[in-house]
Amino acid sequence: ACGGGGTDSNTDSSGGGTTTAAFDAANGKVFNPSDKKGGTMKFAISSDWDSVDPGDTYYGLSWNLARLYTRSLTMFKVGAGSTSSELTGDLAEGLGVPSDGGKTWTYKLRQGLKFEDGTPITSKDVEYGVSRSLEKSALVNGPTYFNDFLDLKGYKGPYSSKGQDNPAIDTPDDLTIVFHLNKPFGGFDYFAQIPATAPVPVAKDTGVKYKEHVVSSGPYKFESYEAGKGFKLVRNDQWDQSTDPNRKALPDGYDVTIGANADDIDNQIIDGSLDVDIAGTGVQPAALSRVLGQPDLKARADNPLSARLNYTSINPNVGPLKNIECRKAVEYAADRTTYQTAYGGPEAGGEIATGLLPPQIPGFQKLDVWSMGADNKGDLDKAKAALQACGQPNGFETNIAYRAERPKEKATAEALQQSLARVGIKLTLKPFPTGDYFSLYAGKPSYRDQNNLGLMLNSWGADWNDGFGFLSQIVDGRVIRDTGGSSNLSVNVPEINTMVDQAIAETDTAKRDALWGAIDKRVMEEAVILPGVWAKQVTVRSTRTTNVFVNDAYGMYDFLAMGIQ
Amino acid sequence: MVAYIIRRLFGAVLTLVVVSMITFGIFYLVPRWAGGTAESLASRYVGRTANAQQVADAAHGLGLDKPFFVQYWDWLQAIFVGRDFTGVGPAPVHCPAPCLGYSFIGRNPVLPDILDRLPVTASLAFGAAIIWLIFGVSTGVLSALKRGSIFDRAAMGVALGGVSLPIFWTGLVSLVIFSYGLHWTKPGGAYTPIEVNPGEWAYSLLLPWITLALLFSAAYARLTRAGMLETMGEDYIRTARAKGLRERTVVTKHGLRAALTPIATIFGLDVGLLLGGAVLTESTFSLPGIGKYAIDAINTNDMPKVMGFVIFSAGFVVIANLIVDVVYAVIDPRVRLA
Amino acid sequence: MTESIAREGVATQTPSKEALLSVQGLQKHFPITKGLFKRQVAAVKAVDGIDFDVYKGETLGLVGESGCGKSTTGRLITRLSEPTGGRITFDGSDISHLGTGAMRPYRRDMQMIFQDPFSSLNPRHTVGAIVGAPFHIQGVKTEHGVKRAVQDLLKLVGLNPEHYNRYPHEFSGGQRQRIGIARTLALKPKLIVADEPVSALDVSIQAQVVNLLEDLQEELGLTYVVIAHDLSVVRHISDRVAVMYLGKIVEVADRESLYSNPRHPYTVALMSAVPVPNPRRRESNQRERVLLTGDVPSPIDPPSGCRFRTRCWKAQEICATTEPPLVVREGDSPDHATACHFPVADNEEVAGRSKAA
Amino acid sequence: MPAPDAFLDVRDLRIHFPTDDGLVKSVDGLNFKLQRGKTLGIVGESGSGKSVTSLGILGLHNKRNARVSGEILLDGTDIVSADPEAVRKMRGRRMAMIFQDPLSAMHPYYTVGHQIVEAYRVHNNVSKAVAKKHAIDLLGRVGIPQPDRRVDDYPHQFSGGMRQRAMIAMALSCDPELLIADEPTTALDVTVQAQILDLMRDLQQEFNSALIIITHDLGVVAELADDVLVMYGGKCIEYGSAVTIFEEPEHPYTWGLLGSMPRLDRGVTNRLMPIKGTPPSLINVPSGCAFHPRCAYEPQTGGRGTTEVPELVESGRGHLVRCHLPVAERKRIWQEQVRPKLEAGS
């Protein structure tokens, strides 16, 4: 069942619904549509995510979830298939209005918006939410788009630049908010859907502690919050359906358990006592054979493709890998099937990737830069030839870094170790603590170069489904910082940087998509990235949920739409 | 006795200071062996947009650039007077006394976090302790009384097996069978506090209790048996029989009473150790207790948490030691504490 | 059972009055610590100022009740422990405070026999190694090699020399005690201190060892200090006897004089308490017995003045204030010294079934 | 011969222990009788089976590791074959025991008073307070000063002599008819020993109980016993009145015991007369007369000593001896050879 399996789902028309259980029934269509209100949804996850603070979060699941208790300026449409990739106004009446060649963006807020305590939401609250998210030394987790694109003129944020006004954001009246950018950017509406644009009342902002009491602007508010253990959401009576065309708010509340046993989550979903694993990464390997093996269970499973690439960065700054021939040898010698197996096989792991851009992102093209050999098991002859050309005919030694707590990355490292050994490239496995992987180890240029980290496992999901949302943070060499923390571990080619600038500035969508596609190919040619798999997962639908469908923007079930039977 | 307790408390505090110093030393030194500098250590706390100056400020504000003893002193002092950190985040961060450290990854002081998890670990430890005391001791006593019988051999065989089983394996196997397979018990992870729902509480801890108790029951059965065999051979048992006491009285009042004394000691220490974090059990059953906290802290490389944990659990052991000694003196009139 | 070689030669001849060992004011206090800082709050005055001489070739017996400081005295004179005060002169040299190294040469001349034949032999060493140890430790060269010397010693103490390679656990208590004795004899010592050498043995074995000690003394001209609590054994083996009470010597005299004419009330009580193996004299024994009441006071806080006064039926006021010196009493032979204000007179009626107050 | 209506009648008592190394015949065919108000002394070397016998009489051997056979008739009831529960009820009430080492024989965790009260209350249905009063009474009777205060002390707070007194009080708590004292004074100093022996004698007279005193100290036996039983290798080798045993012993082993002992009541003998060799193994008891390897007169038995187990035969009124030597010969040897040597120098 290989080969472009996921792409067909995108062609489905949105809004279609079905009630017959079948494999992949909620992928691209709505399974079990219903408008019934009531009930409490049970969510669980095995390990905590960064934060529930809208200004301090960068996890897809968190952005998906945040829509329950906050509203941002714009949002992805709530719908199956490609619908979910489209933006629409949320707090704002509609999408932003660009002016000044895309350097200024203006949004009009809806009437009658209120916080959970009844105070009206104004454009000032939105400005404050964005401003505080700039404080990356306090709210460290969120994306840095606003830091990078707003014309801040030295403004650091409401904590650091106390008493100053954010010069990049104007609020001419309570319902209007204007953003000034430092360069033209056509995709600002994507920025506007980041949870950081959710309004935050200044008086209630407790900085890093705000996560303990997020003030709701959405249909649900926090009833309780216990760090690391879970929280409960209940209806926010100040939310007004009339101000919100996107949310149906079917359940009466949500119980979110954090730190549950991962295998148990699978079991509970299978037997119906739990609704959703909010991690959205699919069932655990233990349940996989069961789910795929038993027809009745398989009929309850979906196999969505997410806009995520699991790949390996090849460090062009260490040892023989400085020579592109040696990097080519790695590309040729890698056995892509074991890479895929390491991630869970064709269904649970993903499709073998040929380039960076996942198929569902506009601009995608099927590349064939480096031969993957017969059955994708690697082209050993070419690899050997490349090694010869590199002057290392007998191979060489280098290290492969991965995140210690990620078994799949560990398996991948083992898989690469095996497959590269076939041409004499010896890999030593180097696990690093997940939390510091980017900030201190693989993500820190001085560290990775000094410690001879030749290969580094990496994984990147689109912030949203377009070329910028996917590629900008991993191919632009200028995001690499000496202090570490960048997701781009190996791509720093001036020519590519220029191409990125061109793509950003391009206002024509089709041309822009093509430009991103070209960047993809160009990066591949550098042989600094060994693509692994475009992630897919096998997820199981709970028996009691309604309105189940995969939101393509997040690559997982849409939490907002679900209801209880 | 009072003087003794005071002296021991004094010793306990000293022990903790030394433990903390060693721990601190190791966590201070090892990252530096690995090539860490004050700046590189600080850089994890400053976020992704920080520039070199901000990193340097953070390193300074956290005191990472100070010599070892100054840093240790700062840490120690914080326990009594609290501490302010600067350079990380726009405002100074205050960690109120008693400050066992402040986690910049979790953005909170360590102690309240640990205390928050204590009920889980305590529930686990005490619940299991009750089970293993009942099972272990009664099996041990019966075995000793029926020495050489089939029961004795079987029980001791099982006990030897029990102490030879790795707890994480027993835990996994029982999880797979009883939780995933038969759905009899909860697999852990979702702990319900006793005050919320005692039934749920017990239900959620059932499997960890049994698993932990299995290991300890086995050990205690062996200990009790050995102790009983020893005391039942004592002269005073013969005296008790010569007085014409009923065998049951002889066994319980004279034999068991004496045999249990050393077991009480070990029991105290075991519970003390467990309260300081049943690491393997908690991670096998994903119980959000102190042990899991420690593992998580280690996995996220959150050194202030690890430090705080080490001191906290060492404190339990030290206090358990002290209590055991005092209790011993109460149980055994021959022991005079001076 | 044939009678032994007559012992008259040695027994009748008065020991030469040359002191081999001389002890003056010997003290040993064991500190008792307490409180937060382990302050010394008191001391067990195990031995509290004793004087005696041991003459060449004689046997001095040391008797007393349990805990009166006999063993401590023995350990002090063999310098196994450090005296708190006083002087020990051995063969003319002051050895009171010599260190381990300085003491080593003297150790050849002064040996010890221990009470417990089970714990005094290292269970992991062969008999040969145990008896040969003195040669190794002192670096003594032997004419025909150590093995030969050891076997000679074994023969000397009545053991089969073939058992050179056996381990102590293969021997009975009496045989073990012989091994211990062989070890002490290896270096041909002048003085042997025996701390309860036979108390751990059965009666029949006890006699074998006592005989052996006597024979060896005769053969090798040894000087003994024998510590025992069994008055009959002490009488049998000793030439002179010292009686200890609570860290003090209360009476010292030659055997005949002491047993026939005890002066100190404690000695009297001690001797009268020994059961006599004669059922016919049962009644008279009971009548003559002085029964002491109470227990031996604690050596931590001994009674003032005369230490025996708390149990003595003759005690008067002076006993509480003045400590009686150990001196020769009127009418006694010159080597019969008693530390008592009111020594028991020759034909004093001390007994009766009344308990001594 | 003891009168037929003996209070305690032990008949052919055998107590064997099967062990890894073989069968330990600790007691092997023991017979004796004891009347009320009389005292029997049992002497013998270490390991001759004295303690095992006394435990056997109290029925304290564990069925699992001891094989007890024969009869122990206490006032007509056979303890060996009786129901264990019945024997338990007899223990403490009808027969009691005083052990050698009072420190280890008393429970360290309970007060002395508690331990006496416990002994009293198993057999008497009285309140704790009454029992405690009784305990204080008893402690006073055995000569413990301030018994009302010391009753609440723990054994370790007593001195050795006081502990032994407390043991005696405990044994006497139910006025037993048979009292067995297993080396009651061995751990004590002579002065204390004298007090205890005195006490036991007085108490026995007061209660008119039968007393068995076990010891290896012939002096103690001479002080207390009416009759003496000499044990060797698990067997009785000589039995007789105390005077007979001390003045006309007929067994070479008894001679040896007497000869081994320095005595204060005699002059200083020049030499002790020990028994050569060591006590026999109870697993491989020497063939024939168990004493033959150590016996100087073994050649005079004409080889029977090594092959034939001698019978215990009466050689005079109530005097039983287990020896191959002809009676006349034994008497002659004692009179002509042994006795003079023992008394030499007196």
Add this chain to the structure above:
Amino acid sequence: MVVGPDASISDQVPVGEPPAEAEGSQKAIEGRSLGQIAWRRLKRDKAAMAGGIVIILLILIAIFAPLIVHAWGYDPNSFHQETMDPATQAPTSTFPFGAFDSKHLMGVEPPFGRDIFSRVLYGARISLLIAFLATLLSVVIGATLGVIAGYLGGWADWLISRAMDLFLAFPILVFAIALAGVIPDKAFGLSGDTLRIVLLIFIIGFFNWGYMARIVRGQTLSLREREFVDASRSLGARSGYILRKELLPNLVAPILIYATLLIPTNILFEAGLSFLGVGIRPPTATWGGMLSEAVRYYTMPHFMFWPGLAIFVTVLAFNLFGDGLRDALDPKTR
């Protein structure tokens, strides 16, 4: 030189031995040492002997793992993807879980189909190596410090006893985990598995000496009170002599006993560390590591079963043997 006639009594054999043996033979009988007696006792203890045999087998297996694997297995790290269903990541073998197959004796490991048999065998090498050497380290540190504390007493004792308390108060497991987590990749001229093995040995050994020291100290204290030490001193022996010649031979038995009983603890300790992911680095096979992987595949119980069984059998064997050894060398405890 004639000593009194009854003093030179011919030696009798001690109680418990047939008199005939000694009586008849005047020639030197080689005495049996305590070691020989212990061995005789041990031989009678069937469970202990079984434990001992298993231990020997395990050691042989560990040593000859490459040969055995060569005959019946595969390289422990090589993949056998053909044995796995790529989608479900379960073994395709018709044998239950792929085990007991002639190709893969214990089945194969998800997801790559590595041969479990070979990995278990290779795991034995690591487990035993670490357990043995760590025990050795603990024993060396513990015994040395214990003897010093017990023999010298005073300040040395105080200091060492406090250090012992300290180490016993440490939450060792967590501490070891934390430490193993921050170990650098290269140090002391070592790297990779070698470095980690060395460091694990060091960590496990270093944190476990307290118990050993406590026992040795206690033993030394009681031995010091035995009169043979005084006897040696009264002969003028120096401390060094007493330590080496008098005390040490008597300490061998307890040290041996507790070393045997420490080994299983250390095996569990290492497995625990590997289980928590801070032990030896993958792909090197260790039992604990295999178990921690197996957790994710609990629906394929064979993967959990074999390494768990290996740990269990090994630890059990050492416990059995250690118990037996204790009974044999120290009959008091029976």
